[in-house]
Amino acid sequence: MTGADPALPADLFGAGRPDRALRVVHALASARLRWSALTHRQAPVTAAYADRLPLILARREQVADDVVALTFRAPDGGRLPRWHPGAHLDLELPSGRFRQYSLCGDPDDRRAYRIAVRRIDGGAGGSLELHESVPAGGSLVARGPRNAFPFAVPGFGSPARRLLFVAGGIGITPILPMLRLADRLGADWSLTYTGRSRESLPFRAELARHGSRVRIRTDDRDGLPDAAALLPGLASGTAVYCCGPTGLTDTVLAATRTLSGVELHVERFGPAPVRDGVPxxxxxxxxxxxxxxxxxxxxxxxxxxxxxxxxxxxxxxxxxxxxxxxxxxxxxxxxxxxxxxxxxxxxxxxxxxxxxxxxxxxxx
Known part of the structure; x- marks a missing residue:
């Protein structure tokens, strides 16, 4: 292909030229970055990300005891901006709050965005708004999509030979599109999926098609997981993608911090602890x-x-x-x-x- 980078495939989503986002991921991997958490430096927000994107809630689906999946479409039914695994939307809620939600649908479907929201009764109120105040047919405004948790497939931008995914509860949302892409490309991967109980874990039925690649362990049956339970078979040449609560991500970080040949990519639910702070x-x-x-x-x-x-x-x-x-x-x-x-x-x-x-x- 004239002018194409021989190290990169054609666009993984159907275009006839190398994907721009994949080029970025390839560059990051070539620099041998081991840590790409949300707390690290990101590129400045561009005008495109600041644009207001009107959306209509087309479908609401209960996917766990306290989790709903919400599918949005453009008001005119037209094509939505492209996104890649790991991306999220900034949603402006009816109250004026802004909240980020990972896209967990199919990047090939340019006419729908899917997110999932866990209801948190004692939280700041954002989840309650999406559970209670936005009916089917209701409208919201989004900014994005944008990606602070980019995914590189072994052989297509990552030097790793194996992928190990770790998700805690609603942290499965950015992981789902990564699994689909890894599966399509024949990558060697497995997932450890953990939470309070099986009933609290969204998208179990969707994950079942992957068979033994997916390990589900829950606190009520298996106890709180340690690093060995979260990272089975971890070895040099593995890229770990982890999303979940702070306790989960801290456990994974501590277990991989000093390991040679292991890439770690993390997205946190909440803020990282303050480091080296003074009053x-x-x-x-x-x-x-x-x-x-x-x-x-x-x-x-x-x-x-x-x-x-x-x-x-x-x-x-x-x-x-x-x-x-x-x-x-x-x-x-x-x-x-x-x-x-x-x-x-x-x-x-x-x-x-x-x-x-x-x-x-x-x-x-």
Missing amino acids: FELELARTGEVRTVPADRSALDVLLAARPDRLYSCRQGFCRTCVTRVLAGEPDHRDGALTPAERAAGAMLPCVSRADGGRLVLDV
Whole structure:
């Protein structure tokens, strides 16, 4: 193929030229990145990601005791922006909240986006809105899709010889499209799928077609899993893709941190613990109120205690929903989304960024 990279196949989704996203993944793998968690630096959000994408809820399906799968379509039934395994949508909920949900449908289906949402009664309310306040035929606005959890198949962008997937509960959602693609390409893969009980695990019937490649273990029958249970047969030449609660991802990270020849790719449900933090102060300029941010808490946590109506979403420094203007003080920027020009103009993401002591004055 004229001008094509011989190391890359034609577009895995049907086009006649190498896929741009796959080129990006290939470049990352060539650089031998071992850790591509959401908390690491991402490219700045582009104008395309900021575009408002209207969607209509076409189908609602109960896929576990407290999980619904939601299928969205364009209002005119037309084609939706392309996406690749690991991608997610930013949904603007009726309340104005923004939340991220992984796409778990078929990337080849350009007329539908599918997500799954677990109901969390004691949470911040986002899941309850999607369970209770958006009926079939209702409309929402999305931004994206975008991908902070890119997938590279062995032989097509990854030097690994084997794939090991680890999913905890609703963490199966970004993994599902990866499994389909790995299966289509004949990759050597297996999945460890864990949760509270079988009834709490969505998409079990969909996974059943993969047979013994999928190992399901639940806390009520098997007890809490350790690293050996989560990572059976882990050896050099394996790429691990893990998505789930912090306890699960921390266990997998600890088990693979020092292993040679093992790639680890992680997507977390929530924010990573604060590392190397020191206490500092926030001054809210509009009222003069001063609040202390402890060494082990985020500025966003403290800001929300004073201003519960502040918008936020990912809490991991990539979605930009919580962006706040700094009027005075020197932030310690720890995000991967803001450009140098935005930082110079005073923008800060308080979900991850902080200060090395002293005080930040915020335009709040």
